[in-house]
Amino acid sequence: MKAIHFMIIDYIKVKQQMYFMPMFIVIALVLWGNGFSILVPFSYMMCVSLILATAPFGTCKKEDAGFLVLLPSTAAHRVIGRFLYGMSFVGFAVVCSGIFIAFYQMMEKEIEAWTIAVSLYLLAFCLLMITVEFLILYLVGENLAPQLLGIVRVAPGMGSFFAMMYIIDDVGAMGKVSMARDMGGEMTQIGAIAVAAALAIWVAAVVICVKVTAKRDYV
Amino acid sequence: MELLEVKNLSKHYKAFDLQNINFTLPKGYIMGYVGPNGSGKSTTLNLITNICKCTEGEIRINGISCEEDAVAYKEQIGYIGDEFYFPNNFKVKNIRRVLQNFYPTFSAKKFDGFLQRWNLPEKKPIKDFSRGMKVMLMFASVLSRDTKLMVLDEATNGLDPVMRTEILQLLQEYVMDGERSVIFSTHILSDLEQIADYIYFIHQGRTVLYDAKDELIESYLLVKGEKSAVSSELEKALIGVIDNAYGFEALLSSDQAGLLGTEFQYEKPNIDQIVVHFIKDGR
Numbered sequence: 001m002k003a004i005h006f007m008i009i010d011y012i013k014v015k016q017q018m019y020f021m022p023m024f025i026v027i028a029l030v031l032w033g034n035g036f037s038i039l040v041p042f043s044y045m046m047c048v049s050l051i052l053a054t055a056p057f058g059t060c061k062k063e064d065a066g067f068l069v070l071l072p073s074t075a076a077h078r079v080i081g082r083f084l085y086g087m088s089f090v091g092f093a094v095v096c097s098g099i100f101i102a103f104y105q106m107m108e109k110e111i112e113a114w115t116i117a118v119s120l121y122l123l124a125f126c127l128l129m130i131t132v133e134f135l136i137l138y139l140v141g142e143n144l145a146p147q148l149l150g151i152v153r154v155a156p157g158m159g160s161f162f163a164m165m166y167i168i169d170d171v172g173a174m175g176k177v178s179m180a181r182d183m184g185g186e187m188t189q190i191g192a193i194a195v196a197a198a199l200a201i202w203v204a205a206v207v208i209c210v211k212v213t214a215k216r217d218y219v
Numbered sequence: 220m221e222l223l224e225v226k227n228l229s230k231h232y233k234a235f236d237l238q239n240i241n242f243t244l245p246k247g248y249i250m251g252y253v254g255p256n257g258s259g260k261s262t263t264l265n266l267i268t269n270i271c272k273c274t275e276g277e278i279r280i281n282g283i284s285c286e287e288d289a290v291a292y293k294e295q296i297g298y299i300g301d302e303f304y305f306p307n308n309f310k311v312k313n314i315r316r317v318l319q320n321f322y323p324t325f326s327a328k329k330f331d332g333f334l335q336r337w338n339l340p341e342k343k344p345i346k347d348f349s350r351g352m353k354v355m356l357m358f359a360s361v362l363s364r365d366t367k368l369m370v371l372d373e374a375t376n377g378l379d380p381v382m383r384t385e386i387l388q389l390l391q392e393y394v395m396d397g398e399r400s401v402i403f404s405t406h407i408l409s410d411l412e413q414i415a416d417y418i419y420f421i422h423q424g425r426t427v428l429y430d431a432k433d434e435l436i437e438s439y440l441l442v443k444g445e446k447s448a449v450s451s452e453l454e455k456a457l458i459g460v461i462d463n464a465y466g467f468e469a470l471l472s473s474d475q476a477g478l479l480g481t482e483f484q485y486e487k488p489n490i491d492q493i494v495v496h497f498i499k500d501g502r
Contacts, residue, residue, distance in 0.1 A: 066304030217271040
């Protein structure tokens with residue numbers, strides 16, 4: 001429960017950024033409405049979630065330790081709270097994408113198995129990226145220059161989005177997607193395993209960050 | 220019964236070492252933790268609050284160490300720092316909510332009572348609060364729950380005399396029930412003169428003095444006189460000799476008062492004078 005309370009603190013700290021969420025959803029819908037694949041808004045929402053998930057790291061100040069570190073809790077509560085905060089954005093992206101897909105189906109368009117499989121790969125990739133980002137930010141983040149911190153926070157999300165656009169547009173055109181189409185359900189199973197593996201790595205990262213944080217001096 | 224026990228506390232940094240700090244603070248008492256800038260006061264208090272981790276040693280509050288039970292340990296501490304520690308984009312309602320979430324003994328009614336008493340505006344962004352308002356908001360957050368040890372790190376710096384007096388009164392009320400204690404670091408030694416029961420004096424990371432305030436004042440004499448009248452034996456016994464236009468001023472241990480002749484003037488020193496002469500002696 002204390003971890004949830006730390007997650008709420010992170011939300012309060014970055015609440016100004018939350019006001020942009022509706023705008024991101026509209027952009028995702030515009031991208032989709034312009035004839036892009038259903039995977040494009042999903043990729044876009046993942047990119048947004050990767051960037052917003054790391055926002056609390058940019059708000060950390062040494063003086064805050066007198067309040068936040070002294071709250072009756074352990075290092076594990078604080079770290080799990082921060083990871084849950086990050087994960088909530090991935091969850092948000094998944095929910096948004098689920099709603100997009102539901103609308104897509106309501107318009108009597110069938111979702112192919114390979115689309116679901118690629119979405120799972122994308123989700124696994126996003127989880128992995130968020131885990132690596134959090135690891136970097138916990139291990140060295142507090143000592144990073146603000147400009148470098150900005151790059152660590154923004155680059156993975158932007159990079160992932162453009163990589164996905166490339167895969168959908170160029171690789172798709174070269175016929176690789178049709179190969180994926182042929183593999184059908186098998187691809188989905190592998191995608192599900194990839195998501196499970198990414199979640200396991202996420203848990204391992206939490207454990208590492210708790211150990212590092214428990215030994216840390218805050219001032 | 221001891222509320223705070225600090226045993227063999229050390230912290231090593233590249234450029235500074237805090238070495239072998241030992242003291243106890245009984246329930247119902249106030250300790251003044253004094254020393255010049257960079258002497259290790261804030262380091263010690265950061266170790267007590269667990270904001271920093273000690274290299275060696277042990278700290279217990281009411282018999283509980285942070286390693287044994289971090290939640291119970293921290294629940295007992297009310298910390299007020301020299302810097303405002305609430306995140307800048309927080310509002311008063313956010314602070315109330317966080318305190319409610321984390322502290323089972325937090326009373327929103329008490330908290331709101333303090334806000335009213337000190338005219339702290341609920342809707343104004345806390346980043347726009349004056350220094351005095353920020354300090355009082357920190358006090359409101361600490362006094363509206365059941366803490367056992369109040370830790371103040373130069374919290375009264377930059378406050379006007381009226382506000383400082385109010386804070387000193389608050390601290391005395393805080394320890395009145397005999398179950399709670401205060402450890403208080405400050406440069407304003409006249410504040411300590413008024414309220415401290417114990418004085419711990421630290422310099423360059425090492426203990427210089429530690430005693431009950433009244434004992435400490437009784438233990439030394441402030442000696443003034445002509446330097447030419449000082450014998451070699453007295454010269455060795457004097458602590459922190461400061462030359463001035465009228466001769467010299469120094470401290471002398473009370474049990475060495477026999478070394479003084481009639482040509483010297485002496486009186487009881489205050490805490491400020493004891494600290495100044497010991498710092499002078501240390502350099």
